[in-house]
Amino acid sequence: MKNFLFVSAENDALANCKAGGMADVVRDVPRQLAATGDQVHVVVPAYNRLHKTGRFITELKICIQGKDTVAEIYEVAPKKQIDGITHYVIHHPQIVEGNIAHIYNDDPEEPFFTDAVKYFIFNTAVAQAVKQNIFDHVDIAHLHDWHTALLVFHREYNPAYEVLKQTHFVYSIHNLSLQGIRPLRDNYASVEGFFPEIHFDYHQISDTRYPDCINLMAVGIRLCDQVHTVSPSYMQDIMKPSNKPEFIGGEGLEHDLIAAHQQGRLHGILNGVNYANMRVAQKGKLYTNILKQIYRWIQEESKKYKADIxxxxxEKVVELLDNPPSFIASSVARMTEQKFYFFKRNPLALKAILEKLKANNGIFILLGTGEPEYEVLMREISYQHSNFIFINGQSEDIIDSIYLESDLYFMPSLFEPCGISQMLAMRNGVLCLVHHTGGLIDTVQDGIDGFAFKGESINETINNMVTSFDACLKIFNEDKTTWKKMRKKAKAARFSWEDSVKEYYAKLYTY
Structure with missing residues (x-):
């Protein structure tokens, strides 16, 4: 039996601890590991809120900025209790919640400043918890994205945490475009500022483009024993240089990734999706669920600023109760450049799609929160188009209903490491229209179990997106037989965690 430690910024096994697809992975992979008989500990930051209903375990005395401080670790109850999995959160006054999904912070003037502070403290506290044997002897530590890479930095350079050298480290890249780049020195949120006592190899942690900075994504790639991307096609993409905005590749880390691949440390393994014991939405409840959630949100003080939207x-959804649409297109995603760059680059493309839907008695439901500029853009377009339902919040009930009741799930991602939304939609037999990039290439077959578009330039890609949307509507309206056959194939597609985790054991967890 192996003993695993999963370290992440989010974990959807806990209530209110999700911003994106990484949280689903951190929820589902431990469940599959536990099903094989292994033991799994999952730890995330408390964000000054998740510990409040937890069971206090102990204090963690750590050294930050040359001074002793105390963090606390709590065991917390998951949404669903699974034998073999224990969930923890780490509390410290400086591990604050952010304005994005109550997890991440948006620091436009100095990117990653607030997040770097809280994840520096979080990772150091996790190292101390390992040292204090809170998780028993850890055989394998599985880290997720830049937020957790400092743990392997401690293994490599911090004599206080020699115990980490006994552990095999795996690093998963969920989104290479967010790299956690921070100054090495002369800044409050810098490595030397937080850890003046640690001597490190400058070349092993520095950013190749900004030599006076640490690149935490690079640290994870360079120092972990195995590195993993969440789809095979995304692994191929990121070993090539980016050519923005036409192609998003290695984002300056392609040489590190090529080196890891040549060393046999880089693996592309497709994420899975849960097909058993899943939340099942009730048919016909989409509009009711939206209205119930809106009513709750408007009563919350934190949502007052969103009362107008x-x-x-x-108001739009109430109309739909009496006059239901003939076609529902939908998207569920964080409001970011990755997910909706095409709409920001050319809002007329989205408006053209909305007009086409309107002519077919169709609506577009978009649910998500994220970067303010994208929220503002969608809000403005929603005011102009009565058939654009923009739900600026997070609700599992609404999301489950969207995946169940949509006719077409729309994923116009600029790039996509894997994507789970298309799998969740296909699980219900909902056809997807996707930009054929990254993990979307590995999951959606154009004309067989879904639809895809691409182009040689951004403008060509956007034009093809609109044309492909028209083609989807045409098949839906004029060729029901083909539509039904494609739906059947989408529902039959399988991307199981059982298969993915077998590859994890073979490629990531052997040492």
């Missing part, structure tokens, strides 16, 4: 959305 929520009320506007509610």
């Amino acid at each position: 929520l009320a506007n959305t509610g």
Whole structure:
């Protein structure tokens, strides 16, 4: 039996601890590991809120900025209790919640400043918890994205945490575009500022483009024993240089990734999706669930600033109760450049799609929170188009209903490491229209179990996106037989965690 430690910024096994697809992976992989008989400990930051209903375990005395401070570790109850898995959160006054999904911070003037501070403290506290044997002897530590890479930095350079050298480290790249780049020195949120006592190899942690900075994504890639991307096609993409905005590749880390691949340390393994014991939405409850959630949100003080958009959305949905649409297109995603760059680059493309939907008695439901500029853009377009339902919040009930009741799930991602939304939609037999990039290439077959578009330039890609959307509507309206056959094939597609985790054991967890 192996003993695993999963370290992440988010974990959807806990309530209110999700911003994106990484949280689903951190929820599902431990469940599959536990099903094989292994023991799994999962730890995330408390964000000054998740510990409040937890069971206090112990204090963790750590050294930050040359001074002793105390963090606390709590065991917390998951949404669903699974034998073999224990969930923890780490609390410290400086591990604060952010304005993005109550997890991440948006620091436009100095990117990653606030997040670097809290994840520096979080990782150091996790190292101390390992040292204090809170998780028993850890055989394998599985780290997720730049937020957790400092743990392997401690293994490599911090004499206080020699115990980490006994552990095999695996690093998963969920989104290479977010790299956690921070100054090495002369800044409050810098490595030397937080860890003046640690002597490190400058070349092993520095950013190749900004030599006076640490690149935490690079640290994970260079120092972990095995490195993993969440789809085979994304692994191929990121070993090539980026050519923005036409192609998003290695983002300056392609040489590190090529080296890891040549050393046999880089692996592309497709994420899975849960097909058993899943939340099942009730058919016909989409509009009811939206209205119920809007009513709850408007009563919350934290949502007061969104009252206008929520009320506007509610008014549109009430109309749909009496006059249901003939076609529902939908998207569920974080409001970021990755997910909706095409709409920001050319808002007229989205408006053209909305007009086409309107002519077919169709609506577009978009649910998500994220970067303010994208929220503002969608809000403005929603005011102009009565058939654009923008739900600026997070709700599992609404999301489950969207995946169940949509006719077409739309994923116009600029790039996509894997994507789980298309798998969740296909699980219900909902056809997807996707930009054929990264993991979307590995999951959606154009004309067979879904639809795809691409192009040689951004403008060509956007034009093809609109044309492909028209083609989807045409098949839906004029060729029901083909539509039904494609739906059947989408529902039959399988991307199981059982298969993915077998590859994890073979490629990532052997040592």
